[in-house]
Amino acid sequence: xxxxxxxxxxxxxxxxxxxxxxxxxxxxxxxxxxxxxxxxxxxxxxxxxxxxxxxxxxxxxxxxxxxxxxxxxxxxxxxxxxxxxxxxxxxxxxxxxxxxxxxxxxxxxxxxxxxxxxxxxxxxxxxxxxxxxxxxxxxxxxxxxxxxxxxxxxxxxxxxxxxxxxxxxxxxxxxxxxxxxxxxxxxxxxxxxxxxx
Numbered sequence: 001x002x003x004x005x006x007x008x009x010x011x012x013x014x015x016x017x018x019x020x021x022x023x024x025x026x027x028x029x030x031x032x033x034x035x036x037x038x039x040x041x042x043x044x045x046x047x048x049x050x051x052x053x054x055x056x057x058x059x060x061x062x063x064x065x066x067x068x069x070x071x072x073x074x075x076x077x078x079x080x081x082x083x084x085x086x087x088x089x090x091x092x093x094x095x096x097x098x099x100x101x102x103x104x105x106x107x108x109x110x111x112x113x114x115x116x117x118x119x120x121x122x123x124x125x126x127x128x129x130x131x132x133x134x135x136x137x138x139x140x141x142x143x144x145x146x147x148x149x150x151x152x153x154x155x156x157x158x159x160x161x162x163x164x165x166x167x168x169x170x171x172x173x174x175x176x177x178x179x180x181x182x183x184x185x186x187x188x189x190x191x192x193x194x195x196x197x
Contacts, residue, residue, distance in 0.1 A: 007041040012053060018044070033061045089190045090183075104143050112136055141179065 009021045010032065020027045035042055036058075044057045065071050085094045115136060 007043045008035070010042050010044040010057075011047040012044055012057070013047045018057075019047070029057070029061050029064055032057065033065065036061070088187070090187055101143070105140070108139075141176070 010027065011019045011021065013019065018027050018029070018032065019025075020031075032042065032044075042054075043052060044054045045051065046053050062074075066074060082094075085091050
């Protein structure tokens with residue numbers, strides 16, 4: 001959540017303690033997680049060097065949350081795929097893609113919550129529940145495909161051709177396979193472009 005006021009400054013000292021300059025008190029990573037959940041924006045600086053270490057502190061919060069029982073948001077396959085992108089030619093696109101995806105997911109979450117409430121309001125995992133989950137999955141896959149098309153003009157023509165071919169045939173449940181194929185094609189094209197320069 002963006003806020004109009006300046007972000008709160010948190011200073012991290014050599015003893016690994018975090019100091020909240022707004023409240024003039026020491027805070028924990030759990031306190032910072034609470035600030036994020038409340039929508040409060042903050043930056044974390046190393047007290048000695050002045051270096052912005054916000055990214056590593058947020059990553060540590062995620063690591064701590066993932067370590068808790070029942071708190072896992074990041075599937076193992078996602079983590080492996082993310083690691084593979086480090087050093088890859090696609091690395092520059094991944095942060096913008098993930099940010100775009102999360103913004104869209106956040107905007108859609110209230111609608112998604114309503115669908116889940118309706119779906120699970122009756123019997124757990126009934127036909128309505130599975131239909132709602134499949135519909136949301138299809139919508140998310142379409143959003144991801146559109147996001148990647150924005151970042152890579154080379155796949156726009158291929159995606160349109162695939163969309164037209166899909167309209168002639170019944171819908172298939174191989175959207176994930178198509179997305180992986182498109183990603184691999186994008187990677188190969190980028191590699192060829194970088195080699196030709």
